[in-house]
Amino acid sequence: MGHLCNKVFNCEKELTLSIIGGKWKMLILWYLGKEGTKRFSELKALMPGITQKMLVSQLRELQEDFIVHREVYPVVPPKVEYSLTEQGKSLIPVLNVMHEWGKNYQETIANKTSTKINEAIK
Numbered sequence: 001m002g003h004l005c006n007k008v009f010n011c012e013k014e015l016t017l018s019i020i021g022g023k024w025k026m027l028i029l030w031y032l033g034k035e036g037t038k039r040f041s042e043l044k045a046l047m048p049g050i051t052q053k054m055l056v057s058q059l060r061e062l063q064e065d066f067i068v069h070r071e072v073y074p075v076v077p078p079k080v081e082y083s084l085t086e087q088g089k090s091l092i093p094v095l096n097v098m099h100e101w102g103k104n105y106q107e108t109i110a111n112k113t114s115t116k117i118n119e120a121i122k
Helices: 012-020 025-035 040-046 052-064 092-121
Strands: 068-073 079-084
Touching (some): 025 052, 025 079, 040 052, 040 079
16 A cells, blocks of 8 residues: 555545545546556557556556556567556446446436426526
């Protein structure tokens, strides 16, 4: 738990959110979980808004937390691949539930917003 070693957490939920929280970590985990092993450039292409520096930082933190594995191959040019560890794979059901919750929430809010707009128009 590299970057989390010196932090004190009030509960396990807070620890979990510290590991997967942030704008990009869940997307990285989602793509590695759904599509499997990826090279850095492939991950970057899947997330057009992320900078190279941020992707490096997020991957490094996920490696330090034993969620992502980085495999370096001894070839020229260098080949590096990222994949989920067993611990990382255990997060996939959590991400699936969060995905479904977000989808349902969005549909519910969109329906309520549409209803309010339609009522205001009448």
